[in-house]
Amino acid sequence: MGKCEVCGNEYDKAFTVTRGGESHVFDSFECAIHAMAPLCAHCECRIVGHGMEADGKFFCCAHCANHGEGMRPAMRDRADAGASGILGI
Numbered sequence: 001m002g003k004c005e006v007c008g009n010e011y012d013k014a015f016t017v018t019r020g021g022e023s024h025v026f027d028s029f030e031c032a033i034h035a036m037a038p039l040c041a042h043c044e045c046r047i048v049g050h051g052m053e054a055d056g057k058f059f060c061c062a063h064c065a066n067h068g069e070g071m072r073p074a075m076r077d078r079a080d081a082g083a084s085g086i087l088g089i
């Protein structure tokens with residue numbers, strides 16, 4: 001039994017997401033994404049895929065990273081480089 005931090009729903013199938021030593025309890029992935037997914041610095045969508053990180057900013061894809069301020073040209077998706085996703089789940 002757990003209580004979702006986002007909507008307060010008590011649900012017997014609630015789950016815990018741990019990131020950087022902090023644990024959070026959610027009843028659904030929708031709530032987890034709402035609370036934990038970073039925003040793309042370019043288009044401001046929620047990043048629920050691998051995403052990219054450049055100069056401390058998160059981007060949803062290479063297209064957005066290349067259109068961000070001061071970004072290096074020809075950024076590549078982290079998935080292409082074999083790195084894990086930024087959510088760590």
Ligand SMILES: [Zn+2]
Binds near residue numbers: 004005008026027
């Ligand atoms: Zn919830």
Ligand SMILES: [Zn+2]
Binds near residue numbers: 041059060
């Ligand atoms: Zn984007």
